[in-house]
Amino acid sequence: MLHPKKYVPFLLFISFCLFLGYSVFIPSKNNPKSLVLKSVSLPNVFGGDLVNITSFEDFYLIHVFATWSPLCEMELETIKKIAQHKVSVVGIAYKENPRDVLNFITKKGNPYSRIGASTNGSIGVELGVSGPPETLVMKQNKVIYRFKGPVLESDIKQIILPLKNKGEKA
Amino acid sequence: MNVFKTILLVTLLLLPNFSRAENVYEEKTRLLSQHLRCPICNGQSLWESQSPIAFDIQKLIYQKLSSGQSEKEVIDFLYERYGDAILMAPGVRKDTFFLWMFPILLLLGAGFAVYIFIKKQDKNSS
Numbered sequence A: 001m002l003h004p005k006k007y008v009p010f011l012l013f014i015s016f017c018l019f020l021g022y023s024v025f026i027p028s029k030n031n032p033k034s035l036v037l038k039s040v041s042l043p044n045v046f047g048g049d050l051v052n053i054t055s056f057e058d059f060y061l062i063h064v065f066a067t068w069s070p071l072c073e074m075e076l077e078t079i080k081k082i083a084q085h086k087v088s089v090v091g092i093a094y095k096e097n098p099r100d101v102l103n104f105i106t107k108k109g110n111p112y113s114r115i116g117a118s119t120n121g122s123i124g125v126e127l128g129v130s131g132p133p134e135t136l137v138m139k140q141n142k143v144i145y146r147f148k149g150p151v152l153e154s155d156i157k158q159i160i161l162p163l164k165n166k167g168e169k170a
Numbered sequence B: 001m002n003v004f005k006t007i008l009l010v011t012l013l014l015l016p017n018f019s020r021a022e023n024v025y026e027e028k029t030r031l032l033s034q035h036l037r038c039p040i041c042n043g044q045s046l047w048e049s050q051s052p053i054a055f056d057i058q059k060l061i062y063q064k065l066s067s068g069q070s071e072k073e074v075i076d077f078l079y080e081r082y083g084d085a086i087l088m089a090p091g092v093r094k095d096t097f098f099l100w101m102f103p104i105l106l107l108l109g110a111g112f113a114v115y116i117f118i119k120k121q122d123k124n125s126s
Helices: A005-024 A070-084 A098-108 A122-127 A151-170 B002-019 B024-034 B052-067 B071-086 B096-123
Strands: A042-044 A050-052 A060-067 A088-094 A114-118 A134-139 A142-148
Touching: A005 A050, A005 A134, A050 A114, A060 A122, A060 B002, A070 A088, A070 A151, A088 A098, A088 A122, A088 B002, A098 A114, A114 A122, A122 B024, A122 B052, A122 B071, A142 A151, B052 B071
Parallel strands: A042 A114, A060 A088, A088 A114
Antiparallel strands: A042 A050, A060 A134, A134 A142
C-alpha cells in the first residue's frame, strides 16, 4: 500500500490544476460595472440631423462596427437575425467614412434601426469599446452585457433573448 | 572676441532647454498611462502600447486632465467603462485577495518544504 506521503503532493498538484482550470473554463462575467449612458448623439450616416444613439427603446443593442473589419462583415448576417427577433440594433460606424458605410449597407442590406458615424472613433472610449466589432446590450440606457468581438448565432438564444425576456418580467 | 564667441556658443547650446515648453498635463498623462493597461494588448500599459485604442484613451486622458479633472476622476471614468482590465494593479478586494496572497503563500509553502527537507537530511546524516 502507498504511504500517504507519497500521494499527498500529487493530490495537491491535481487540486491546484483543477483550481486553475476552473478559472479558465468558467467564463468570467465581462460586465464589470454597469455603465449608464447619458444621451449620445452622432452624425447620421444617411445625412441630415444628428442621430440619437441612446434613449432609444427599453431594450436595444448598440453595435460598434466598421466595414474595414472582416469580422464585422461576417457578423452582419447575425445582426440581421437579431433584428428579426424584434430587437432594435443601433449601429455605430467606427473610424470610417460614412460613404463607405452607405455602400456597405446598400450592397449587403441594413439591419440597423439607426446608424451614427464616429469618424475619429472618439465615441469608442466613451462607450468603453476597445475595437470593432463590439456589441453592447442596453436596458434602460444601462450597459447590461458586452460582446467583445463578434456576436455568434448561438448567443442570440443563449444570451440576448434571455436578457430581453428577463427585463420584461421585472 | 573669444569671450563673445564662448558666450554665444553656450547660449545657443542652452537654448533648447529654455525653449522646451514643459507641458504639465503631458507629463501627467504619461505617468497616468503608465499605470493603466491597454484593453487589447494584455500586459502592456497604455503608454507602451501602439494600438489605436491606447492612443485614443491617452488623448482622452490628456483632454480630461487639461480641462481640470483630477486623476481620480479620470481613472473612475475609465474604470466604469473598461473595468479591472484597465488597471495595471487592481485593488485588493474580496475576490482578488487570493490572487494577491498567492505569491506569499507560495513562498511560505516552498520555504516550509525546504525546511522539512533540510531537517530530514540533518537527521539522516547524524
